[in-house]
Amino acid sequence: MMEATWLDLGPITQIEPGMAATLPVIGGDEIAVFHTMRGEFYALVNKCPHRQGPLSQGIVHGDSVTCPLHNWRISLKSGQVLGDDEGCVPTIPLKIDCGRIYLLRESVVGQKAA
Amino acid sequence: MNAPATFDSARPAREKLVVIGNGMAGCRAVEEILERDRERFDVVIFGAEPRVNYNRIMLSPVLAGEKTFDEIVLNTAEWYTENAIELIAGDPVDHIDRERKTVVSRSGRVEPYDKLLIATGSDPFIIPVPGRDLPGVVTFRDLDDVDKMLAAADLGGNAVVIGGGLLGLEAAHGLSLRGMNVTVIHLMPTLMERQLDEAAGWLLKQELERRGQTILTGADTEEIVGKDGHVDAVRLKDGREIPADIVVMAVGIRPATRLAKTGGLECERGILVDDHMVTSDPDVVAVGECVQHRGQCYGLVAPLWEMCRALADHLTERKLDGSGGYQGSVTSTKLKVSGIDVFSAGDFSGGGEGEDIVMRDAARGVYKRLVLKENRIVGAVLYGDTADGNWYFDLLRKEEDISDMREGLIFGQAFALGGGALADSNAAVAALSDDAEICGCNGVSKGKVVDTILAGACSLDAVRSQCKASASCGSCTGLVESLLALTLGDEVQAGASTMCKCTSFGHDDVRRLILEKELKAIPQVMQELHWTTPDGCASCRPALNYYLLCAWPGEYEDDQKSRFVNERLHANIQKDGTYSVVPRMWGGITNPRELRAIADVVEKFDARMVKVTGGQRLDIFGIRKEDLPAVWADLNAAGMVSGHAYGKSLRTVKTCVGSEWCRFGTQDSTGLGVKLEQMSWGSWMPHKFKMAVSGCPRNCAEATIKDFGVVCVDSGYELHIGGNGGIKVRATDLLCKVATEEEALETCAAFIQLYREDAHYLERTAPWLERKGLEWIKAQMFDGLDAVRQLAARFRHSQKFMQDDPWAKRAAGERRDLHSHLATVVPAGMEYA
Incomplete structure (x- = not known):
């Protein structure tokens, strides 16, 4: 059921379009939840593959974010680093239901198990 | 017992199909079934509305006065009679009893079924604000809603539409044409954000405003205010109140699943169905906006037709078009507001792996955007010229390879297919x-x-x-x-x-x-x-x-x-993701109270380091973003404001002690430094901007590697510009010499404004000066009679809006969202220490 599988993060209005919010995970990596200008939501581990910059603090444009530390560009859809650099950020399955944000629970709490 | 038995025996045994929902989905499904097999079912349709089936998506033109109800009727009373369909209108089904295979209506009528078709559509989503039940608050879903809106429009006055999506804008358009004064309240910053991107949404907003509607985006409704038992106004969370004689709630729809849920059918967002539209009970099928197919719910009409075909194929065990069930739909949207052409299809969330082709024609108010992926169109947004919408949508659905016509694709079908010569733009x-x-x-x-x-x-x-x-x-x-x-x-x-x-x-x-x-x-x-x-x-x-x-x-x-993160959070991001905080110390002067407050902050927030900076300030390192407002509150309390050490803005004015203490000092360099800093703090610039004032030519404040430096001499002040101590060291050029402090301040203001108005973003004064030349700068400032005064006046005007401590506002709670976490996840079995 929804309660067991999905983690309810509350209403979508918490995050303004073009911005991101953070979700620390005890014992795991912090997660960044992005709201694009177009209204899409994505969740990624809040860590640039380059020097671990907090992606949640970058400028969001289209469906990518530019890391605030060294301007690496990351696709919010795939977590893939764009342009000439290489790397990938783990993504977390997310869904919006009745105006609320849900993350796939196993991807949130299971990330540290590996 | 007798009479029905006799009647039944006269005809081959038919199965009984009960349809819940007399709308577009239910009736279309019945039509598809009859087309395949007229003899198979006895059909009973329950409808909640007391009327025949009509084209719900044409309610907007009815509201706008462009069509009448009769013109949008899809199935007339004759259709039901001719096809021997029993229509029970105005008596909605109350519950489903799957064990007995019956449905029970509100009036108590019990109807047995062999097959049950659920086509309950969707319900308008009502935002849970106080006053939502007041008379005068309506939704936009059926003809009754339209009648209520028309009645309100007859009296004139103010209409507020909550929701700037497709439905809301069509309602607003209709009410506006009917003479009401319309305000649209939309939560998101972009109108129709599910169908449009920011650019197209902005054009749409401009056009609607031009037509006299008031469009409030980023507006969150707090309460619908009543007076004398009727709606009177809508109050927003920011305190604004908009007068309203009628409020239309059009924020969205949700699948109507109540009957299915209480009947024990599996539901998530919608009623779960397979590719043949069969629910978790093999004798119950469902179509339309109430279903969830492969994780997807649809709020548009086009997918209905495909769903109904798949359903009819299954129920009659005949396949007219030989399809393998319903495969899901790609949808497109057109806004039905006369004179405004908006088209949207597919996925255009853009950037990333997709590739955009954008064409804008400002003169004609046209914006076109195609999103390509692996040489195929995956999304399209058209504003102002939608003639090629269907062509693009067709290419999108068929997943056609467009590499051959890529060059001319954005110019439309005629151009792209116009042959080799035209497709090659040269x-x-x-x-x-x-x-x-x-x-x-x-x-x-x-x-x-x-x-x-x-x-x-x-x-x-x-x-x-x-x-x-x-x-x-x-x-x-x-x-x-x-x-x-x-x-x-x-x-x-x-x-x-x-x-x-x-x-x-x-x-x-x-x-x-x-x-x-x-x-x-x-x-x-x-x-x-x-x-x-x-x-x-x-x-x-x-x-x-x-x-x-x-x-x-x-x-x-x-x-x-x-804004870059530092300017958004008013602190400097460090490599570990924490921030450093630099309070302003005017001219580099501090006092015990400030020093105590800084020491307290360092201990209270466990800052890992405090350091004296090159600009004569104290920098507190290792503050977490969520602690920033509390840190600022403490520093504010001791009288300190933001030091803007993070901004493309005035950073610091470095000074020596000058004539007040130094035996070589010629002028009050600290005093002038403080005045310069008080004049220019808070101003945004193309890049960071540093100043210094030295009290004598020994130049202890290193004024000749600053963006603007003052070297005091006996006879006055030498003003220097364009210095830089960064990657490429550059000593300043002498701009001029002035006699008084007032002239020094005025010239500084004028120089800053010239830099602000002319330099490229991220261009420091040193490369700017080299690009433009010292003579050009001098000419701008001193050739005109009054140039310095005018530049300085523009700077002071701009400063009126800038000298507002950003820390104080944040400490008071503004933009808390930027500093707080959504939540913290604690895995099961783990407790906070």
């Missing part, structure tokens, strides 16, 4: 006659452009400056580039670099055009100057934000999402 331009107009804004013909190129203009920039072609809106840039290529071949010179890959314009042109065309918002700049991306990039957004801020002080509203 050849098309070559075919133009000499008197063909290239640049509409400045009236420049092809012949004129070619002559200019032959006369020595070898780059786009040179053409722009010499004959003005493509120098205004830039929509003919492609044509001019083609002419350069045709005329010069390989000898075309790359012109001055553009601002970024999103535009063909350089910084100077953008700044000039912002003023000339009075552009006052980022999406407006992007549309008018033909940006090739939908919402810019991390380079151009902050630059445009600064240019607009500089051009329209007090008028332009700063766009936080176009």
Whole structure:
């Protein structure tokens, strides 16, 4: 059921379009939840593959974010680093239901198990 | 017992099909079934509304007065009779009893079924605010709602529509045509954000406002206020109150699953169905907006037809079109507001792996965007010219490879398929006659452009400056580039670099055009100057934000999402993701109270380091973003404000102790330093800006490697500009010498303003001075009679809106969302220590 599988993060209005919010995970990596200008939501581990910059603090444009530390560009859809650099950020399955944000629970709490 | 038995035996045994829902989905499903097998079912349809089936999506034209109800009826009373369908209208089904295989209506009527079809559609979503039940608050779902709106419109007055999506805007349009004063309240910053991107949403907003509607985006409803038992106003969370004689709630719909849920059918968002529209009970099927198929719910009409075909194939065990069930739908949207053409299809969330083709025509108010992936169209947004919408949608659905017509694709079907010559843009331009107009804004013909190129203009920039072609809106840039290529071949010179890959314009042109065309918002700049991306990039957004801020002080509203993190959080991000905080110390002077407050903050927030900076300030390291407001509150309490050590702004004014203490000091350098800092703190600049004041030519404050430096001498003040101690050390140039402190302050204000108004974003004064030349700067400041005074006056005007401590506002709770976490996840079994 929804309660067991999905983690309810509350209403979508918490995050303004073009911005991101953070979700620390005890014992795991912090997660960044992005709201694009177009209204899409994505969740990624809040860590640039380059020097671990907090992606949640970058400028969001289209469906990518530019890391605030060294301007690496990351696709919010795939977590893939764009342009000439290489790397990938783990993504977390997310869904919006009745105006609320849900993350796939196993991807949130299971990330540290590996 | 007897009579029905006799009646039944006269006909072959038929199965009983009960349909819940007399709407577009239910009736269409029945039509599809009858088309395949007229004899198989006895059909009973329950409808909640007391009328025959009508075309619900045409309610908007009925509201707008463009159609009557009779014109939108889909199935007349005769249709039900001719097909021996029993319609039970106005008596909705109350519950389903799957064990007994019956449905029970509200009036108590029990109807047995062999097969049950659920087509309950969707319910309007009502936002849970106080006052939502007041008389005068309506939804926009059925004819009764339209009647209520028409009754309200007859009395005139104010209408508030909550929701700026498809439905809300159509309601607003209708009420506006009926003479009401309409305000649309939309939670998101972009209208129709599910179908449009920021650029198209902005154009739509402009057009609706031009037509007299008030559009409030980013507006969150707090309460619907009543008076004398009727709706009276809508109050927003920011305190604004909008008068309302009627409120239309059109924020969205949700699948109507109540009957299915209480009947024990599996539901998530919608009723779960397989590819044959069968629910978790094999005798119960469902179609339309109430179902969830492969994780998807649909709120548009087009998927219904495909669903109904799949359902009919299954129920009659006949396949008319041989399909393997329902495969899900790709949808497209058109806004039904007369005179406004908006089309949207597929996925256009853009950027990333997809590739955008954008075409803008500011003069015609056209914006077109195609999103490509692996040579296929995956999304399209069209505004102002939707003639090719269906063609693009067709290419999208068929997943056709478009590589052969890629060049001309954005210009539409006629152009792209117009044959080789036209598809090659250079050849098309070559075919133009000499008197063909290239640049509409400045009236420049092809012949004129070619002559200019032959006369020595070898780059786009040179053409722009010499004959003005493509120098205004830039929509003919492609044509001019083609002419350069045709005329010069390989000898075309790359012109001055553009601002970024999103535009063909350089910084100077953008700044000039912002003023000339009075552009006052980022999406407006992007549309008018033909940006090739939908919402810019991390380079151009902050630059445009600064240019607009500089051009329209007090008028332009700063766009936080176009700010680099440091300027958004008013602190400096460090490599570990924590922040450093530098409070302002005017001229580098501090006192015990400030020092105690800083020491307390360091201990209280466990800052890992405090350091004296090169600009004579104290820098507190290792503060977490969530602690920043509390840190600022403590520093504010001791009288300190933001030091802007994080901004493209005035950083610090470094001073020596000057004549007050030093035996060599010639003037009060600390006093002047404090005055300079108080005059210029808080101003945003193209890049960071540092100042210093030295009390004598020994120059202890190192004023000659600052952006603006003052060296005091016996007879007055030497003012120096364009120094830099960074990667490339540059000593200042002497700008002038003045006799009084007042003149020094005035000249400084004027120089800062000249830099603010002319330099490119992220250009320090040193490279700016080298690019423009010292003589040019002197000429700007001293050739005109009154130039210094005018520049300084503009700076002071702008400062009126800037000298507002950002820390105090944050400490008071503004933009808490930027500093707090959504939540913290604690895995099961783990407790906080």
